[in-house]
Amino acid sequence: MASYFKRVVRPSIRNYLTYVEGKNKFFGSIKLFFELLKPDALIYPDMVCVPTTYCSLRCKYCNNLMPCYEKPYHAPADQVISDINTLLSHTDHCIKLVFLGGEIFLYPELTKLINAVKNHPKVMCLSLVTNATVIPDDAFLDLYASISNARISISDYGVSTQKIEEFTAKCREKGIRYQVNVDKSWRDAGGTENRGKDIPQLTKEYNECFSSRYCHTLQNGKIFTCARAASLVDLGCMDGEHDSFDVRKPRSDKEFRRELREFFTLDYADACKYCDHGKKIAIPAGEQL
Numbered sequence: 399m400a401s402y403f404k405r406v407v408r409p410s411i412r413n414y415l416t417y418v419e420g421k422n423k424f425f426g427s428i429k430l431f432f433e434l435l436k437p438d439a440l441i442y443p444d445m446v447c448v449p450t451t452y453c454s455l456r457c458k459y460c461n462n463l464m465p466c467y468e469k470p471y472h473a474p475a476d477q478v479i480s481d482i483n484t485l486l487s488h489t490d491h492c493i494k495l496v497f498l499g500g501e502i503f504l505y506p507e508l509t510k511l512i513n514a515v516k517n518h519p520k521v522m523c524l525s526l527v528t529n530a531t532v533i534p535d536d537a538f539l540d541l542y543a544s545i546s547n548a549r550i551s552i553s554d555y556g557v558s559t560q561k562i563e564e565f566t567a568k569c570r571e572k573g574i575r576y577q578v579n580v581d582k583s584w585r586d587a588g589g590t591e592n593r594g595k596d597i598p599q600l601t602k603e604y605n606e607c608f609s610s611r612y613c614h615t616l617q618n619g620k621i622f623t624c625a626r627a628a629s630l631v632d633l634g635c636m637d638g639e640h641d642s643f644d645v646r647k648p649r650s651d652k653e654f655r656r657e658l659r660e661f662f663t664l665d666y667a668d669a670c671k672y673c674d675h676g677k678k679i680a681i682p683a684g685e686q687l
């Protein structure tokens with residue numbers, strides 16, 4: 399098993415210090431550190447949730463393979479909420495709960511989803527990731543602005559349909575915390591074919607990848623090793639048996655915590671067989687098909 403310190407403790411403290419609002423962050427991080435050391439603690443740096451595979455862009459090199467969906471879908475909010483509630487019922491702290499798509503503002507039940515998780519005592523930071531092509535209506539923005547630990551992360555790829563200025567002006571008007579991430583280049587993840595890598599190579603690549611620490615992804619009732627793994631399984635490119643944790647499987651609280659902690663420290667991910675991130679080839683971000 400890969401180091402719990404490297405995969406869970408250090409990223410959790412980092413995300414706490416970076417994203418969680420509040421005073422006395424130093425003392426808070428010390429307290430969190432000691433909580434993380436408890437043998438049955440279930441604390442993780444973030445959980446990415448994908449309720450929709452619809453996207454308003456068609457990025458040629460999308461790491462999460464959204465343009466590969468011939469039939470994109472919206473997951474029913476009741477099911478997504480049920481999965482999140484199951485997960486959080488066994489969780490001590492989720493430092494950052496992230497909703498991602500596709501494009502999250504195309505999700506028709508986003509208000510219902512946000513109402514279900516807002517101000518959840520176990521979620522330290524709530525985040526939406528958007529490409530700013532869709533400006534949500536005032537009712538949604540007012541709801542989001544009322545949530546004390548919420549923020550929006552805006553990915554700016556320089557695509558002409560992105561409304562970065564308009565979106566950020568709305569956030570400022572409503573008092574919503576936001577950050578703009580200007581992405582000029584990505585790493586090429588390549589196609590969905592199996593590259594036939596051996597376990598030592600997979601171990602090396604998974605451990606070097608940012609996603610092994612910061613991108614565990616909840617989709618269709620399962621947590622995956624990264625967002626690309628979730629899409630690869632969803633698209634039928636791999637089976638996902640090794641790379642997923644079934645949230646819906648009945649377990650005791652003790653079993654859930656132990657098995658998910660083990661999952662967070664997997665040595666490798668099968669998904670890395672279907673990914674070229676390890677080659678570190680830079681490509682232009684957001685190039686459209």
Ligand code: SF4
Pocket residue numbers: 587603604607608609610623624625626627667669670671672673674675676
């Ligand atoms: S498949 Fe592996 S290398 Fe590619 S993004 Fe996921 S964890 Fe990283």
